[in-house]
Amino acid sequence: MKVVFISNFLTHHQVPFCIEMQKRLGDDFKFISTVKIFDWRLKLGFKDLDAKYDFVIKAYENETLKEKAKELALNSDVVIIGSTTDELIEERLKKDKITFRYRARIFIFPNGFFKTILNKENLKLFYNRHIKFRKNKNLYLLCANAYGPKDFNFLKLYKNKIYKWGYFLESTKYNIEDLIDKKEKNSKVQILWAARFIKWKHPEIVLKLAKNLKKDNYKFHIKMLGTGVLEEKIRKKIRKLKLEDVIEVVGQVPSDKVKYYMENANIFIGTSDSQEGWGVVINEAMNAGCAIVANKKMGSVPLLIKDNWNGFMYSTYSDLENKIKLLILDKSKRQKFGINAYKYITTYWESGIAAQNLLNLFESILYKKDFNVKDGPASKA
8 A cells, every 4th residue: 555645844743653654554655745844943943854754755855856746646545635735636636536634623713714715815725625626535534633523514524534633642651650659759749831932822821820829828830841922921920920939931842851841740731722733742741641631622632631531621711720729639630640641642642553543544445444443543533
């Protein structure tokens, strides 16, 4: 089976999945990169990964590679297409060949629908990607967002052809009971927040939480990882509210070092709103055995968190505060959430499982085989 994944450029979130696909398919798996990594991503510290892996074809580099990419896009058994144009797969779609689009959701913003239909260019793009070939029986959707299927179903697109998808890690294997015991040796309950300091990640919620927990005499300490346009404002507000004893803004931390902080945290909080298409920090924190409390609007949360079993979802600020207070006081629930989070993410939502589930789905379509994946990546949405 020949499988091609087409996207703008290779990102660190896609690497573990692509490596697992190459392990299973060898040279029959390729990642086609259509544009060079954006400068603004390089300035943020992201690496150009296109040159690092031999499964990447840099279609933007020269005509020879562009022609090779076109040939693969047309003739491979299955093509997955992410955030890029349809230039490479236009002929494939016309020939009704098995193609999977890879998308989070349409209506991320409250007015997202109107931003699409009232903007000529956006409407044209949306039509070409999702409506033009809607009758193609072999066009499917991998939806990397819990709310995406509802968006597409509302528009009667990809009927009965939407499958759960997301971002996947190469899981770190722990003796989870030993890791939980290590966390419980903290003198105070350690709470971790990791995100960019931008408006829709809502770092201000962490300060409100800290202020109220301190006022009510809870024993805790919060670390905030990341940087962004709001970082200095948040630092000033911490000083103004006299919260330096309960909050530390660590700042930017390399992605491979974030795991260290998660391994030492008892609780992880995710405060992003619906603009968070996925939120891979939830995967990472679950892998590290944290008790998760996360906004249910985050794209990954309803897929990864089984409420009150491997974490908490929250809907309002008061809901968040009450659940954090409960976890600070209830050691056994913290431990249960951490253990169950680890077991769930390593059983259902890591890169090797995602790759194998997806290949099983492809085989079921290509060769009319039964497909029995009921939970996790590639299960029916």
